[in-house]
Amino acid sequence: MARQSDPATPDPARLDAADPLARFRGRFALPDGVIYLDGNSLGALPRATAARVARVVEEEWGRDLIGGWTRHGWIDLPLRLGDKVARLIGAAPGEVAVADSTSVNLFKLLAGALRLRPGRRVILSERDNFPTDLYIAEGLAALLGGGHAVRLVETDEIAGAIDGETAVVLLTHVNYRTGRMHDMAALTRAAHEAGALMLWDLAHSAGALPVALGACDADLAVGCGYKYLNGGPGAPAFLYVARRLQEGFRSPLAGWLGHAAPFAFETGYRPGGGIARALAGTPPILSMAALEVGVDLALEADIGAVRAKSMALGELFRERVEAGCAGMGVTLASPRDPDQRGSQICFAHAEGYAVVQALIARGVIGDFRAPDIMRFGFAPLYLRYADVVQAAEALREVLATRAWDRPEFKTRAAVT
Amino acid sequence: MARQSDPATPDPARLDAADPLARFRGRFALPDGVIYLDGNSLGALPRATAARVARVVEEEWGRDLIGGWTRHGWIDLPLRLGDKVARLIGAAPGEVAVADSTSVNLFKLLAGALRLRPGRRVILSERDNFPTDLYIAEGLAALLGGGHAVRLVETDEIAGAIDGETAVVLLTHVNYRTGRMHDMAALTRAAHEAGALMLWDLAHSAGALPVALGACDADLAVGCGYKYLNGGPGAPAFLYVARRLQEGFRSPLAGWLGHAAPFAFETGYRPGGGIARALAGTPPILSMAALEVGVDLALEADIGAVRAKSMALGELFRERVEAGCAGMGVTLASPRDPDQRGSQICFAHAEGYAVVQALIARGVIGDFRAPDIMRFGFAPLYLRYADVVQAAEALREVLATRAWDRPEFKTRAAVT
Numbered sequence: 134m135a136r137q138s139d140p141a142t143p144d145p146a147r148l149d150a151a152d153p154l155a156r157f158r159g160r161f162a163l164p165d166g167v168i169y170l171d172g173n174s175l176g177a178l179p180r181a182t183a184a185r186v187a188r189v190v191e192e193e194w195g196r197d198l199i200g201g202w203t204r205h206g207w208i209d210l211p212l213r214l215g216d217k218v219a220r221l222i223g224a225a226p227g228e229v230a231v232a233d234s235t236s237v238n239l240f241k242l243l244a245g246a247l248r249l250r251p252g253r254r255v256i257l258s259e260r261d262n263f264p265t266d267l268y269i270a271e272g273l274a275a276l277l278g279g280g281h282a283v284r285l286v287e288t289d290e291i292a293g294a295i296d297g298e299t300a301v302v303l304l305t306h307v308n309y310r311t312g313r314m315h316d317m318a319a320l321t322r323a324a325h326e327a328g329a330l331m332l333w334d335l336a337h338s339a340g341a342l343p344v345a346l347g348a349c350d351a352d353l354a355v356g357c358g359y360k361y362l363n364g365g366p367g368a369p370a371f372l373y374v375a376r377r378l379q380e381g382f383r384s385p386l387a388g389w390l391g392h393a394a395p396f397a398f399e400t401g402y403r404p405g406g407g408i409a410r411a412l413a414g415t416p417p418i419l420s421m422a423a424l425e426v427g428v429d430l431a432l433e434a435d436i437g438a439v440r441a442k443s444m445a446l447g448e449l450f451r452e453r454v455e456a457g458c459a460g461m462g463v464t465l466a467s468p469r470d471p472d473q474r475g476s477q478i479c480f481a482h483a484e485g486y487a488v489v490q491a492l493i494a495r496g497v498i499g500d501f502r503a504p505d506i507m508r509f510g511f512a513p514l515y516l517r518y519a520d521v522v523q524a525a526e527a528l529r530e531v532l533a534t535r536a537w538d539r540p541e542f543k544t545r546a547a548v549t
Numbered sequence: 550m551a552r553q554s555d556p557a558t559p560d561p562a563r564l565d566a567a568d569p570l571a572r573f574r575g576r577f578a579l580p581d582g583v584i585y586l587d588g589n590s591l592g593a594l595p596r597a598t599a600a601r602v603a604r605v606v607e608e609e610w611g612r613d614l615i616g617g618w619t620r621h622g623w624i625d626l627p628l629r630l631g632d633k634v635a636r637l638i639g640a641a642p643g644e645v646a647v648a649d650s651t652s653v654n655l656f657k658l659l660a661g662a663l664r665l666r667p668g669r670r671v672i673l674s675e676r677d678n679f680p681t682d683l684y685i686a687e688g689l690a691a692l693l694g695g696g697h698a699v700r701l702v703e704t705d706e707i708a709g710a711i712d713g714e715t716a717v718v719l720l721t722h723v724n725y726r727t728g729r730m731h732d733m734a735a736l737t738r739a740a741h742e743a744g745a746l747m748l749w750d751l752a753h754s755a756g757a758l759p760v761a762l763g764a765c766d767a768d769l770a771v772g773c774g775y776k777y778l779n780g781g782p783g784a785p786a787f788l789y790v791a792r793r794l795q796e797g798f799r800s801p802l803a804g805w806l807g808h809a810a811p812f813a814f815e816t817g818y819r820p821g822g823g824i825a826r827a828l829a830g831t832p833p834i835l836s837m838a839a840l841e842v843g844v845d846l847a848l849e850a851d852i853g854a855v856r857a858k859s860m861a862l863g864e865l866f867r868e869r870v871e872a873g874c875a876g877m878g879v880t881l882a883s884p885r886d887p888d889q890r891g892s893q894i895c896f897a898h899a900e901g902y903a904v905v906q907a908l909i910a911r912g913v914i915g916d917f918r919a920p921d922i923m924r925f926g927f928a929p930l931y932l933r934y935a936d937v938v939q940a941a942e943a944l945r946e947v948l949a950t951r952a953w954d955r956p957e958f959k960t961r962a963a964v965t
Contacts, residue, residue: 272801
């Protein structure tokens with residue numbers, strides 16, 4: 134550990150002492166002995182969540198029963214919580230709703246986009262986009278038939294590939310595997326210049342870095358509640374439709390909660406005003422309530438400070454790994470420039486799967502993405518500089534001692 | 550209260566003492582001073598739910614973080630819980646999944662049905678079906694265009710209206726407003742004779758009465774987790790696809806969880822085996838866990854005894870109301886024959902809205918459905934015979950004293 138006292142590299146203890154976000158760590162219930170570098174997959178538990186969920190279960194539901202829908206504002210949660218998420222992603226009040234899963238919301242927005250650009254039948258995306266997003270797009274194109282198609286291009290070909298056939302460009306802001314971040318303003322502009330709409334998946338952005346949907350003139354967006362928003366396993370997702378598009382937007386999932394008068398039980402469907410028309414069925418209140426705690430916590434932090442710390446954590450980890458693991462078969466798989474990546478760093482290693490398992494056995498939790506990517510996420514609200522230094526040292530040790538070379542680390546479970 | 554000791558009518562105390570389901574009431578956390586006749590809208594809180602949800606939050610999520618997906622079987626919940634629901638609705642293991650909302654599931658199954666009956670473009674339903682179901686069907690038809698249509702007929706015309714254009718017949722087993730129950734076997738047979746598929750909405754059936762999807766040869770079904778399954782506000786819904794149809798079934802919502810290898814992050818979508826292919830996005834685990842407690846409780850009860858008690862409660866309530874409120878403008882709006890209705894009784898009254906509010910102010914919670922329906926649901930697991938007698942007496946009092954005739958009971962909130 135001599136490296137830690139090397140004057141040429143920053144001292145993690147000093148960095149932690151000076152961290153303006155340090156106080157947030159105590160707001161999470163983190164297990165002992167664990168360095169959690171997987172908050173980009175499932176965020177940690179805010180301390181306030183258990184009491185909030187217990188209150189919803191025992192008082193709001195148990196005591197007030199059906200009255201809870203109005204008395205405790207359950208019915209308003211999708212839009213009320215949406216307005217809070219809006220502040221994290223540079224959207225205006227009334228532009229965001231919390232509902233359903235990212236997949237379902239993506240389906241709604243892609244179908245809505247095709248309707249807003251009649252005559253154009255192509256959904257353009259990149260080959261390296263998150264597979265689920267592509268599955269949903271393909272599923273929609275297959276359902277619609279009639280020449281609707283998903284066109285996939287390489288990352289550096291996107292801007293040039295948007296043409297008069299393109300109804301909507303679908304991109305994930307921060308790549309799930311490499312952490313590479315798109316230029317939201319430039320690509321949105323390119324889409325608009327070709328007459329297409331731009332749909333951003335903010336799964337790895339919301340809560341981790343500043344997003345400026347409004348300033349970038351973005352049209353549509355979806356995102357995830359259980360990563361950097363710390364909403365809990367399978368927390369509901371969110372969707373954004375720019376106000377200027379809402380009047381013409383129609384959701385293909387015309388459920389009761391998106392109706393103009395949800396409680397009137399009218400015979401025909403009339404879309405609700407504003408973003409409400411993007412809602413479908415009854416929201417899962419327990420999961421929504423847990424998500425609200427995570428979102429409230431994220432709103433307490435200055436997102437500029439979050440981004441600054443995220444970049445500093447990433448750089449510190451990269452430097453320590455590249456120095457400590459030199460010659461051990463580890464290659465940086467993320468952009469070297471921290472401005473070009475989100476809140477994660479990935480390294481490729483031929484035995485990446487086993488290495489990640491060996492790290493987990495030591496309490497350093499990252500994850501693996503095929504074919505060879507070891508992924509380490511940095512959630513600045515609960516991660517310390519000392520943690521990433523310790524994680525880098527654990528990685529060095531695992532590689533130096535070949536601790537990964539054991540059968541139990543190499544057997545891939547059916548589910549990982 | 551002389552009526553209670555009238556030897557010609559049953560004594561509720563004696564009925565409660567002899568009730569084989571009486572022990573279940575203690576398994577629910579019911580508030581004092583409330584007679585809850587709205588379990589058909591939002592079921593009551595099982596006592597075991599709070600501890601189960603707390604464990605999921607604090608231990609499974611808080612301590613085990615991302616490991617919870619495998620260690621605590623979150624990833625299996627949609628199908629594991631589906632197999633439990635299957636036992637309540639006469640389906641086989643592997644035919645039911647718990648996921649999303651009823652609206653979203655209905656969309657999946659209707660789209661899947663149209664694909665299974667190529668060339669047929671009509672969704673047939675009844676004018677009096679639950680409006681949301683019709684909205685979803687209309688939304689799908691509008692999305693698909695090309696002659697796809699929703700055709701609505703009167704209830705007694707359904708069987709005769711199924712023709713060679715009909716891809717799928719969509720009916721709610723128990724009508725949300727009148728409680729009238731369809732003959733599942735006969736209508737399924739009629740659909741099949743015309744070459745159409747049959748899709749049942751079991752929102753008001755599952756957990757309240759025996760359902761025999763398999764024995765009726767039903768093709769598709771959806772249902773609700775927050776009514777008689779007591780899963781909590783907005784609990785996830787379920788869907789059923791008969792095994793013989795699963796191979797040809799495709800969900801339009803081709804999300805990652807329905808993929809044959811959800812964790813392989815393959816480029817193209819391959820539908821999973823069996824009912825798994827009807828899944829889409831990540832399930833909301835807190836809400837799923839709460840639902841499991843309700844379903845487990847429902848499985849402890851003999852569904853035949855549940856149905857027998859439900860009918861007895863309904864008959865007792867109907868008799869007491871018709872005797873006590875004679876000449877007070879109350880008309881039975883449900884079938885008189887208990888064999889032809891689900892687990893609710895509805896009465897029409899010109900001032901029904903205000904009457905229901907006056908009852909709620911007295912702690913008797915039913916609900917109102919436009920234009921004039923007072924709806925009273927009977928959840929046999931936690932309702933006593935004494936409760937329904939007391940509720941009938943409260944209704945008599947409210948009507949006899951015109952207690953409903955106060956401004957605060959007549960002002961309709963925007964949300965009711």
